[in-house]
Every structure is written in structure tokens, then in C-alpha cells.
Amino acid sequence: DVKVTQSSRYLVKRTGEKVFLECVQDMDHENMFWYRQDPGLGLRLIYFSYDVKMKEKGDIPEGYSVSREKKERFSLILESASTNQTSMYLCASRPPSGSWYEQYFGPGTRLTVT
Amino acid sequence: GIQVEQSPPDLILQEGANSTLRCNFSDSVNNLQWFHQNPWGQLINLFYIPSGTKQNGRLSATTVATERYSLLYISSSQTTDSGVYFCAVLISSGSARQLTFGSGTQLTVLP
Numbered sequence: 001d002v003k004v005t006q007s008s009r010y011l012v013k014r015t016g017e018k019v020f021l022e023c024v025q026d027m028d029h030e031n032m033f034w035y036r037q038d039p040g041l042g043l044r045l046i047y048f049s050y051d052v053k054m055k056e057k058g059d060i061p062e063g064y065s066v067s068r069e070k071k072e073r074f075s076l077i078l079e080s081a082s083t084n085q086t087s088m089y090l091c092a093s094r095p096p097s098g099s100w101y102e103q104y105f106g107p108g109t110r111l112t113v114t
Numbered sequence: 115g116i117q118v119e120q121s122p123p124d125l126i127l128q129e130g131a132n133s134t135l136r137c138n139f140s141d142s143v144n145n146l147q148w149f150h151q152n153p154w155g156q157l158i159n160l161f162y163i164p165s166g167t168k169q170n171g172r173l174s175a176t177t178v179a180t181e182r183y184s185l186l187y188i189s190s191s192q193t194t195d196s197g198v199y200f201c202a203v204l205i206s207s208g209s210a211r212q213l214t215f216g217s218g219t220q221l222t223v224l225p
Contacts, residue, residue, distance in 0.1 A: 108155040
């Protein structure tokens with residue numbers, strides 16, 4: 001079974017802190033994604049990566065950056081956390097384009113910024 | 115960009131009841147997926163259904179692409195069906211394809 005893991009289920013940080021959210025997948029997938037989920041808004045794409053060291057902005061990249069140094073790991077970085085970044089963050093990975101609909105999600109990290 | 119709208123936003127059912135969830139999309143698509151997010155946050159693929167009808171146990175889905183909607187049917191609901199149901203469509207952006215999600219339907223099945 002494909003496994004996507006995220007470093008923390010719950011995280012509490014203070015305003016202004018630098019925050020790292022880590023995602024690891026074990027199936028050698030090229031494509032990896034970071035979403036945030038807010039009530040009434042569904043999932044919104046922050047950033048995605050289709051290869052090591054490659055990244056593209058999603059719909060809401062402001063206030064975030066990402067890092068993909070190894071194929072299995074995709075990190076989301078909040079350079080200076082703010083209260084409006086309190087949310088549920090979901091990581092996903094996907095096999096090559098031939099099976100685009102096989103998207104696998106991690107369990108999520110619920111981040112609270114105080 | 116393409117808009118994906120789901121209804122109803124919230125649904126409360128008694129165990130054993132049937133339900134229909136709807137997903138409307140603003141532009142022609144040739145792909146659509148339904149997901150279930152359980153109460154612990156895990157998101158699971160339910161159906162990839164660009165058109166036609168598919169069934170998996172008590173769940174079935176129908177997409178009428180020409181009329182820009184998809185329906186998810188849950189029959190004889192169980193408490194384990196509780197959670198949020200999302201539909202999503204695929205769009206192409208840059209070098210990869212990405213999913214655009216609706217806002218979800220929060221389903222609560224009472225024992």
C-alpha cells in the first residue's frame with residue numbers, strides 16, 4: 001500500500017515563528033502536493049512539485065514556500081507564521097501522469113498559530 | 115478558472131437512510147473524482163468517474179458531463195459513512211495536472 005506520512009498530526013506555533021511541515025511518501029511518486037483545508041472552502045492547492053527541486057505555485061502560495069531536495073520528501077515552509085494560516089494542511093502524492101487520478105493523501109497536520 | 119460547487123453543505127441522516135450528494139462544475143471536464151474524508155482527517159479516493167455510472171457496494175456515482183454535474187448516492191447509510199465528501203475535477207497547469215476541489219458536503223449519520 002502507498003503510504004504518505006506527515007511529521008505531525010497537531011502543531012501549535014506562535015505568530016512570527018518559522019514553521020516546517022514535512023511530508024514523506026514511500027512509492028517513488030514524482031508528483032507531490034500541499035493543500036490547506038478550511039471549512040466551507042474545501043481543499044485549496046498551495047504548491048506542487050513534479051520532480052526533485054521543481055516546484056510550481058498553486059492557487060494560494062502567498063506566505064508559503066516549499067522544498068523538494070529528495071524525491072520522497074516535500075516540505076512546506078511558513079516563513080513567518082500568522083494567525084490566518086491556522087488550518088488543516090494535507091499532503092498528497094501521485095504516480096506519473098498515466099495514473100493521475102490515483103492521488104494518495106497523508107493524514108493531515110492541524111496547525112494552530114497563536 | 116473552473117468552479118466546483120457541492121450541495122448540500124451539510125446533511126444529517128438516520129442510519130439506514132439513503133442520500134444523494136450533488137457536484138456541479140462550471141466548465142466542460144472529462145474527468146471527475148469523489149473523495150471521502152473520515153472524521154480523523156484521512157482522505158480516500160471513492161470514484162474516478164468522468165462519465166457514466168459506477169457502483170461500489172452501497173455507494174454509486176453518476177456523472178453527466180454534458181450537463182456538468184455528478185451525483186454520489188449512498189444507500190442504507192451507516193455511521194462509518196460520516197465525514198466530508200468532496201468532488202474534484204482535474205485541470206492542467208504548467209507541467210503537471212492538479213485537482214480543483216468543491217467545498218464539500220459534511221455528512222453525519224446518526225445511530
